[in-house]
Amino acid sequence: MEGTKGRLIEAASQLLDSGGESAVTLRAVAEAVGVSHNAPYRHFRDRNALLAAVAERDLVALSRAFRRRRPSMDAKGVLKIAIMHFIAYGRAHPARYRLLFSGPEVCVDGSSMQDAARDAFDSFGALVAQCKRESEGPPADCLKLAGLIYATVRGALDLELSGHAKERNGLDDLGATVDLLLNFIWPPPASLGAARNSREIVAAESL
Amino acid sequence: MEGTKGRLIEAASQLLDSGGESAVTLRAVAEAVGVSHNAPYRHFRDRNALLAAVAERDLVALSRAFRRRRPSMDAKGVLKIAIMHFIAYGRAHPARYRLLFSGPEVCVDGSSMQDAARDAFDSFGALVAQCKRESEGPPADCLKLAGLIYATVRGALDLELSGHAKERNGLDDLGATVDLLLNFIWPPPASLGAARNSREIVAAESL
DNA sequence: ACCTGAACACCGTTCAAGT
DNA sequence: ACCTGAACACCGTTCAAGT
Numbered sequence: 001m002e003g004t005k006g007r008l009i010e011a012a013s014q015l016l017d018s019g020g021e022s023a024v025t026l027r028a029v030a031e032a033v034g035v036s037h038n039a040p041y042r043h044f045r046d047r048n049a050l051l052a053a054v055a056e057r058d059l060v061a062l063s064r065a066f067r068r069r070r071p072s073m074d075a076k077g078v079l080k081i082a083i084m085h086f087i088a089y090g091r092a093h094p095a096r097y098r099l100l101f102s103g104p105e106v107c108v109d110g111s112s113m114q115d116a117a118r119d120a121f122d123s124f125g126a127l128v129a130q131c132k133r134e135s136e137g138p139p140a141d142c143l144k145l146a147g148l149i150y151a152t153v154r155g156a157l158d159l160e161l162s163g164h165a166k167e168r169n170g171l172d173d174l175g176a177t178v179d180l181l182l183n184f185i186w187p188p189p190a191s192l193g194a195a196r197n198s199r200e201i202v203a204a205e206s207l
Numbered sequence: 208m209e210g211t212k213g214r215l216i217e218a219a220s221q222l223l224d225s226g227g228e229s230a231v232t233l234r235a236v237a238e239a240v241g242v243s244h245n246a247p248y249r250h251f252r253d254r255n256a257l258l259a260a261v262a263e264r265d266l267v268a269l270s271r272a273f274r275r276r277r278p279s280m281d282a283k284g285v286l287k288i289a290i291m292h293f294i295a296y297g298r299a300h301p302a303r304y305r306l307l308f309s310g311p312e313v314c315v316d317g318s319s320m321q322d323a324a325r326d327a328f329d330s331f332g333a334l335v336a337q338c339k340r341e342s343e344g345p346p347a348d349c350l351k352l353a354g355l356i357y358a359t360v361r362g363a364l365d366l367e368l369s370g371h372a373k374e375r376n377g378l379d380d381l382g383a384t385v386d387l388l389l390n391f392i393w394p395p396p397a398s399l400g401a402a403r404n405s406r407e408i409v410a411a412e413s414l
Numbered sequence: 415a416c417c418t419g420a421a422c423a424c425c426g427t428t429c430a431a432g433t
Numbered sequence: 434a435c436c437t438g439a440a441c442a443c444c445g446t447t448c449a450a451g452t
Binding site for chain 1: 444
């Protein structure tokens with residue numbers, strides 16, 4: 001983590017947080033680290049490669065969070081915590097979050113960032129698989145289910161970060177939107193008249 | 208639509224399609240229209256304002272598509288067509304699509320782009336409301352439902368456009384992902400052993 | 415192996431004029 | 434009201450050297 005390369009990545013991360021992507025100028029990054037304005041070219045092919053390195057580092061951190069064990073919790077709880085961690089990351093570092101998913105501009109083909117993204121999704125998929133094992137679930141393919149949840153969380157978070165999530169379009173409460181989806185997939189125990197048929201009640205008992 | 212202003216917007220749109228956002232340089236736009244490199248400043252406050260104008264124009268077109276009447280079709284069919292239209296737009300014009308939702312960078316506060324975005328979502332919400340009226344649905348708030356569907360479609364489409372949707376993460380088929388969600392919300396008629404209880408069968412009859 | 419300084423082409427933006 | 438040309442500060446990138 002020491003060495004100029006690591007410090008360049010760290011400086012770029014901080015500039016993303018403080019000023020957005022447009023503030024991440026190779027010259028500003030270099031100055032923050034204390035090297036000449038083109039020293040970064042000894043460590044990264046170009047500006048996009050530096051941004052990709054930042055993204056990869058965050059993806060690895062997300063993967064690790066998704067894989068964290070929580071012994072005293074059921075699978076659905078673990079999944080929800082993971083989702084909330086993801087949301088918290090996006091809210092705290094919107095510019096970096098956007099970087100992870102900003103298409104081929106940054107995501108140089110064949111880079112290790114692709115691997116990191118795959119790894120993060122796999123870890124997420126494992127959480128969904130565990131839910132499917134523990135709860136009475138729908139007959140849907142587990143992979144498709146993970147993809148659906150992942151897409152919804154990302155979509156709702158993107159909408160919030162772009163300022164398009166307002167009260168008037170039912171997206172003001174990110175947690176509520178995610179809960180709505182999860183409750184469609186794994187209906188919760190009967191309560192408040194939400195139970196509409198015996199299947200749901202049986203599912204509730206089986207918890 | 209004639210006049211330099213309209214032609215600047217059109218030129219910017221084409222540059223977005225052909226070269227991505229980084230290709231939309233005020234100088235390139237001006238040259239495409241045949242004016243001097245800073246004539247755009249007579250029509251737009253700065254580069255972001257021009258991009259916002261492109262986004263607003265696309266949002267208006269989307270609104271209109273969402274409001275299009277389709278007399279011989281049930282509400283769920285109309286909703287699915289609207290979603291597919293949205294997806295087709297994103298696939299055909301990825302850079303412009305991304306522009307619609309790229310946060311406060313482009314979306315100048317107080318601009319009419321905000322209004323256009325609200326209008327587009329309202330039109331979409333009306334389609335969902337019609338579905339709720341026609342089909343036996345869940346007890347969820349209609350606005351929240353529209354928000355959930357909107358977020359999922361956007362999330363799945365974003366993932367596809369950024370190249371993160373692969374077969375291995377269950378997001379390779381955008382239509383399938385959307386169907387999966389819609390079938391959770393409004394269970395389809397019994398078929399292929401998908402019906403699990405009487406509620407679903409009753410719902411099927413009521414179509 | 416890593417860094418520096420000068421240089422090039424390009425860009426957003428401003429300003430003083432022009433019609 | 435709309436446009437032009439020159440100018441400024443800034444940026445990514447390259448290159449010839451330096452240690």
